Amino acid sequence: MFFNSIDFAIFLPIVFFLYWFVADKNLKLQNFLIVIASYTFYGWWDWRFLSLVLFSTIVDYSIGVKLSDEESKYKRKIYLWISILVNLGFLGFFKYYNFFQDSFVSAFSFFGTEIQSNSLNIILPVGISFYTFQTLSYTIDVYKRKLEPTKDFIAFSAFVSFFPQLVAGPIERATNLLPQFYRKRTFEYDKAVDGLRQIIWGLFKKIVIADNSAQIANEIFNNSADYSGSTLLIGAIFFTFQIYGDFSGYSDIAIGTSRLFGFNLMQNFAFPYFSRDIAEFWRRWHISLSTWFRDYLYIPLGGSRGGTRMKVRNTFIIFIVSGFWHGANWTFIVWGALNALYFMPLLLLNKNRANTDVVAQGKYLPSFKEFIQIAFTFGLTVLAWIFFRSENIGHALNYISTIFSGSLFIAPKFLNIELALSTMKMIFAFIIIEWIGREEQYAIANLFKVKKKYVRYYLYVSVVLAIMIWGNYKENQFIYFQF
Secondary structure (H helix, E strand, O other), X not given: OOOOOHHHHHHHHHHHHHHHHHOXXXXXXXXXXXXXXXXXXXXXXXXXXXXXXXXXXXXXXXHHHHHHHOOOHHXXXXXXXXXXHHHHHHHHHHHHHHHHHHHHHHHHHHOOOOOOOOOOOOOOOOOHHHHHHHHHHHHHHHHOOOOOOOOOHHHHHHHHHOHHHOOOOOOOOHHHHHHHHOOOOOOOHHHHHHHHHHHHHHHHHHHHHHHHHHHHHHHHHHOHHHOOHHHHHHHHHHHHHHHHHHHHHHHHHHHHHHHHOOOOOOOOOOOHHXXXXXXXXXXXXXXXXXXXXXXXHHOOOOOOOOOHHHHXXXXXXXXHHHHHHHOOOHHHHHHHHHHHHHHHHHXXXXXXXXXXXXOOOOOOOOOHHHHHHHHHHHHHHHHHHHHHHOOOHHHHHHHHHHHOOHHHHOOXXXXXXXXXXXXXXXXXXXXXXXXXXXXXXXXOOOOOOOOOHHHHHHHHXXXXXXXXXXXXXXXXXXXXXXX
């Protein structure tokens, strides 16, 4: 079930009514209702893969219980590795089987040996990368004794399958989300209104910004050989806003929906395109995944405690693994490695934490230096996204070489010039709103909190009308569902 579908528009009010008006007096009943709603939400896409969610839940719940009773370090480690192997085993099979097989065959062909292989027609279960990492974090934290294992199977099931963030995050830590299922939740009007506001903004990002940008970017990327360098550059910029609007829009809807049910999820995006260097960008983009890799991979590898060689090694590992997490294609691995290269000068000069505050905090405009820094970082990001979006490495290299050719100075052409121009105008307005609200959790968090009701309602109606008038209603799937 997609957030931007009629199905979800019907599903959400029904679950909301049952949750607050039928199950309100009973915490266990509320949690059980969340489990039922979450399995319905996920099964709407393909009910066969519900068994994977259930199996992962049973395995990690059982291992958590075993870890609570076990004092032997050796046995505790065995339980931990069972969880890791089961979860990563599922992820590896469904997501990477064909990739490794094809790479294996290609490697032998390169050395002159032809081998026969049969690829499996494997469907990638939606959200497997997200809930796998979420359950793994629970087991690892219990193993490290950072978290008490739960004995409440319904609460744990609700934590694993919580429908607002089940298929595309944020990847919540058990230390933040699981305890919220133990506490009695009461309806808070202001919290619910804030959630609705964030949902509306998320829908605007997805339906207006991302889906319109997608229509132009797809046409250009799919037919890149027919276009000049100038058009390809603009196509890459459209994709840059598509993926941001798509993924951060999903996160906004997920966080807003959770607030309707009394839950608080972590912020997943913090205006990354206003970053002054690439280190700041990665502190603001897909925060839940970046911090997951930091806590469960980078720090266990030694983090930045060792010498320069270890820091460089760990940084490349973290970015390449992050790229591989996104998809079974060499383009994602190159995308990760390229970001690691971007990061290197900051790491070696010890300037990777030079920009930890909000840019131009308390000011209307950035300084000239900040503007140049933002533009440069944005340019690096656009270049890297070309690898992320391309079909293969060759496609990406041809795309980039055309941009840096003489055709860059030819006037750009578009198949649908009206759509391209109107989308550019909407992106421009979007950037202004994002800039004004960059110190908040999301752009319109405080922007619409004006005292005069008629002004407030006017702003809400304006956003809703913008979605209705300029929205793309082809029910485009969220990009990160494929991860």
